[in-house]
Amino acid sequence: MGSTVLAILLAAASSASAEVPQSADAACSAATAYSDARRGFALLVMRDGKAICDTRTTPAEAPHELWSGTKSFVGIMAAAAVQDGLLSLDEPVAATITEWADDPVRRTMTIRQLLSMTNGQGGTIGKPPTYAEAVAQKLSATPGEKFQYGPAPMQLFGEVMRRKLAKAGQDADSYAYLKRRILDPLGIRVAAWRRGADGYALLPQGAVLTAAQWAKFGRFILDGGRHQGRMLVDPVAFAEQFRGSTAHPGYGLTWWLPHPSATPDPVTAGSDIGRRAAELPKDLVVAAGAGDQRLYVIPSRRMVIVRQARLDLASFGPNADPARRWSDADFLKLLLD
Known part of the structure; x- marks a missing residue:
């Protein structure tokens, strides 16, 4: 499936621009109303690099926390590290976290499992451990056996990158690496990237961007990992993201x-992307964060969609108003149908 997704992305990147339907304004209005009724304040829809729906509320456009939307930068960081020969997706984590070498379970864990959150760790959402705490955290499942959404796998990957970069004689800061390899070439301006108690960049959350800057990242995904005709990351590792x-x-x-x-x-239950998959484009990929922050990329439509909203904890949980809950499928159908 990975190679198929890459083929779609690259083919779509070279295709001619599709004409914007006459109903675009009506679709934009309907999607905006749906988003605004659910704490939304910014909606930016790009098609072939041109805004066809833009409801950002201020000219300056204040940057906003992506929350777990941050995680999708981490996968691309890994694909860059593969291209640079720093790591491979299926190498054991214990090859870098060498204190695990004699642990019969931990030594089977791979970097791929960290990035897919099937490495046997989880943790409390919104409370990321330090890198050292992630290394020390006990497993609650056998690696590869179970999906457990949580911050520990991303923080553990941060420690892997820290050690890999230090060994290669580079700046060991994972954010500095991401900035040099991906953000700067794409012209993405990050307003802030929060750090943990240990001073290291938070990877499960922490990025603060405007909608326009997040859309630049989406365009990079839409273009199949290419920028100005050049692959910025390993193409196979890029395809494996999806x-x-x-x-x-x-x-x-x-x-x-x-x-x-x-x-x-x-977290899976909180979105209908899976439950209503038959109603959505097959090549849709999504970066998602708390408060229903969304970056949607749809290569077959040549579209990048950014939605940002205020985080209101009262809107979550069993007592939340069902009429105000976010539906990815309902929202996208307003734009795409």
Whole structure:
């Protein structure tokens, strides 16, 4: 499936621009009303690099926390590291976290499992451990066996990158690496990237961007990992971002996919991307964060869609107003139909 997604992305990148339907304004108005009724304040829809729906509320456009939308930068960071020869997706984590070498279970864990959150760790959402705490955290499942959404896998990947970069004689800061390899070439201006108690960049969350800057990242995904005709990351590792795991077909390497999954975790249950996959474009990929922050990329439509909203904890949980809950499928149908 990974090679198929890459073929779609690259083919779509070279296709001619499609004409914007006459109903675009009506679709924009309907999608905006739906978003605004659910705490939304910014909606930016790009087609072939041109805005066809833009409801950002201020000229300056204040940057906004992406929350777990941050994670999808991590998968792309890994694809850059593969291109640079720093790592491979299927190498054991214990090759870098050498104190695990004699642990019969931990030494089977791979980097791919970290990025797909099937490495046996989870943790409390919104409370990321330090890198050292992630290394020390006990496993609650056998690696590869179970999808567990949580911050620990991303923080553990941060420690892997820190050690890999230091060994290669480079700046060991993972954010500095991402900035040099991906953000700066794409012209993405990050307003802030929060750090943990240990001073290291948070990878499960922490990026603060405007809608326009997040859309630039989406365009890079839309273009199949290319920028100005050049692959910025390893093409095979890029394609693997959009391939689900056996444990969770609807989650790739930090990206959500429209594939049904029986995984019972609350984050999966909180979105209908999987449950209503038949209604959505097959090549849709999604970066998602708390408060229904969304970056949707649809290569077959040549579209990048950014939606940002205020985080209101009262809108979550069993007592939340059902009429104000976010539906990815309902929202996208307003724009795409």
